[in-house]
Amino acid sequence: MSKTTVRNRSPRGLDRGDILNAAFELFVGEGESGFSVRKVGARMGIDPMTVLHHFGSKEELIRKIADRSLAEMTLPESSGDWRADLLRVAEAYRDLARRYPRLFHLHFRYNATGPADHHSSEVVYRALLETGLPTAEAAGLGLAFYAFVLGFALAETEGLLRPVNDVQAQELEALDIEAYPGTRALIPAFRTLDSDAAFHTAVGAFIDGIETRCKTLGSQHKLLT
Amino acid sequence: MSKTTVRNRSPRGLDRGDILNAAFELFVGEGESGFSVRKVGARMGIDPMTVLHHFGSKEELIRKIADRSLAEMTLPESSGDWRADLLRVAEAYRDLARRYPRLFHLHFRYNATGPADHHSSEVVYRALLETGLPTAEAAGLGLAFYAFVLGFALAETEGLLRPVNDVQAQELEALDIEAYPGTRALIPAFRTLDSDAAFHTAVGAFIDGIETRCKTLGSQHKLLT
DNA sequence: CATTTATCTCCTACACCGTAGAACGTCAAG
DNA sequence: CTTGACGTTCTACGGTGTAGGAGATAAATG
Numbered sequence: 001m002s003k004t005t006v007r008n009r010s011p012r013g014l015d016r017g018d019i020l021n022a023a024f025e026l027f028v029g030e031g032e033s034g035f036s037v038r039k040v041g042a043r044m045g046i047d048p049m050t051v052l053h054h055f056g057s058k059e060e061l062i063r064k065i066a067d068r069s070l071a072e073m074t075l076p077e078s079s080g081d082w083r084a085d086l087l088r089v090a091e092a093y094r095d096l097a098r099r100y101p102r103l104f105h106l107h108f109r110y111n112a113t114g115p116a117d118h119h120s121s122e123v124v125y126r127a128l129l130e131t132g133l134p135t136a137e138a139a140g141l142g143l144a145f146y147a148f149v150l151g152f153a154l155a156e157t158e159g160l161l162r163p164v165n166d167v168q169a170q171e172l173e174a175l176d177i178e179a180y181p182g183t184r185a186l187i188p189a190f191r192t193l194d195s196d197a198a199f200h201t202a203v204g205a206f207i208d209g210i211e212t213r214c215k216t217l218g219s220q221h222k223l224l225t
Numbered sequence: 226m227s228k229t230t231v232r233n234r235s236p237r238g239l240d241r242g243d244i245l246n247a248a249f250e251l252f253v254g255e256g257e258s259g260f261s262v263r264k265v266g267a268r269m270g271i272d273p274m275t276v277l278h279h280f281g282s283k284e285e286l287i288r289k290i291a292d293r294s295l296a297e298m299t300l301p302e303s304s305g306d307w308r309a310d311l312l313r314v315a316e317a318y319r320d321l322a323r324r325y326p327r328l329f330h331l332h333f334r335y336n337a338t339g340p341a342d343h344h345s346s347e348v349v350y351r352a353l354l355e356t357g358l359p360t361a362e363a364a365g366l367g368l369a370f371y372a373f374v375l376g377f378a379l380a381e382t383e384g385l386l387r388p389v390n391d392v393q394a395q396e397l398e399a400l401d402i403e404a405y406p407g408t409r410a411l412i413p414a415f416r417t418l419d420s421d422a423a424f425h426t427a428v429g430a431f432i433d434g435i436e437t438r439c440k441t442l443g444s445q446h447k448l449l450t
Numbered sequence: 451c452a453t454t455t456a457t458c459t460c461c462t463a464c465a466c467c468g469t470a471g472a473a474c475g476t477c478a479a480g
Numbered sequence: 481c482t483t484g485a486c487g488t489t490c491t492a493c494g495g496t497g498t499a500g501g502a503g504a505t506a507a508a509t510g
Contacts, residue, residue, distance in 0.1 A: 036495080038496070038497085047460045047461075048498090049460065053458070057498080078407075105330075108330070108379055108380065118400060118405060124407075125407035128407075135411055136419070139411045139415055140423030142411070143418070143423060144377060144426070147373075147376045148372075148373045148377065151375050152369060154372075155368070158334060160336070160372060161368055161369075180347045181347075181351065182353075183346060186367070189364035189365075192361070193361075193368070194361070194365065197362075201362060201438070202365065202369030202373070205366065206427075206430060207434065208433070208434035209430030209431050213433065262467085263466080271488075273468085274488075274489065278487070282468080
């Protein structure tokens with residue numbers, strides 16, 4: 001019955017987990033462009049090919065790195081208050097993005113292929129089912145909520161929600177006031193932008209919109225019965 | 226006055242735009258991982274270093290590629306109906322993502338550093354100002370809307386909104402029904418997922434939520450005066 | 451015990467990458 | 481014509497992922 005023998009301790013005391021840790025740290029520290037299998041090997045004092053032997057390819061190693069960071073996320077359980085649950089999931093992802101900004105874009109690349117982190121998505125789906133929406137809408141809105149949260153978090157790590165500095169403000173001031181009145185009017189707001197406030201307002205708006213949708217469908221349902 | 230002499234026709238009839246076109250096609254066809262300066266040179270029958278001479282570095286060439294795809298986007302003008310305007314901007318980005326799926330993630334990377342495509346963001350900002358929200362909220366919600374739209378579009382290109390196939394469905398069926406009742410209940414909905422519907426429902430919900438926010442602030446304002 | 455077998459680790463080698471630096475050719479201006 | 485700026489190419493360097501094979505080591509089997 002020992003077709004696949006997996007050693008828990010390798011000859012040189014190397015553990016897959018140790019290599020993954022080193023790779024994780026390198027990725028977190030240097031970003032994807034500065035990440036290489038050879039550097040991981042160098043950090044561990046082992047041959048690069050040993051790294052690849054344990055993970056198959058660079059691609060799969062990076063996937064494991066992404067999984068590892070997801071595992072560090074502390075997710076709330078469903079509480080029965082679906083609005084609060086959605087907000088907490090969003091906050092959890094945002095926290096993760098802020099903790100590992102150079103890593104976060106991976107969750108778009110890999111989570112996408114199939115819901116890997118079932119735990120957090122379960123919270124989202126359960127919350128949406130609690131609203132009483134039909135399953136088709138709950139599924140679509142659940143995934144869209146996911147995409148929204150990931151999008152906001154990624155945009156934030158990429159700097160989109162940082163207050164604009166003097167140089168950027170002057171660039172915006174240079175825009176034609178006839179063609180860009182809205183942008184011009186908002187320049188002071190961009191300078192003092194509060195990303196926390198933007199996050200909570202936006203997530204709150206989305207949640208409010210879901211609630212509105214429930215009421216709309218609810219009243220339609222009433223009319224039909 | 227001819228301090229900087231820029232030839233409109235180079236010795237071999239090469240145009241910066243032609244190189245950019247070739248690079249663009251290569252990127253669209255092969256994706257970022259299959260993209261290289263050397264391949265661009267090969268496609269044009271020129272030395273790779275000539276490519277770099279015109280664009281400075283691979284990084285900047287990719288930035289130009291991203292700009293180029295943005296330029297192809299057809300954006301609506303502000304119509305006075307802010308809800309319709311927001312929806313149209315969202316649709317425009319979603320279209321762009323579907324047209325160039327291997328390219329779209331670049332907009333997260335580069336647009337983020339500063340609102341490059343002022344035209345589309347102007348439509349968004351003007352729409353939000355029309356709602357009567359205070360400028361601080363309009364700015365935050367505008368950027369969040371942007372992030373949401375980019376996030377949805379990127380998630381869609383990465384496959385997050387595709388209907389799950391038999392294999393994926395079986396993976397989900399294997400989840401513990403006690404721990405994952407929500408996910409399990411939605412499996413049929415995931416199999417027949419309609420990404421168009423999800424998009425419109427989600428964007429609609431966000432817009433509804435913004436409207437709710439307006440009313441809330443409006444009534445508060447009434448109370449104070 | 452000895453022997454086989456599976457696994458781990460390392461080495462070498464290959465094809466590819468971005469790009470610095472210098473050389474060369476070509477064109478417009480003086 | 482001379483001069484100088486610019487476009488193009490060549491060469492070379494240090495880096496990359498990883499295929500293939502050779503040893504080393506431990507466990508399974510006789």
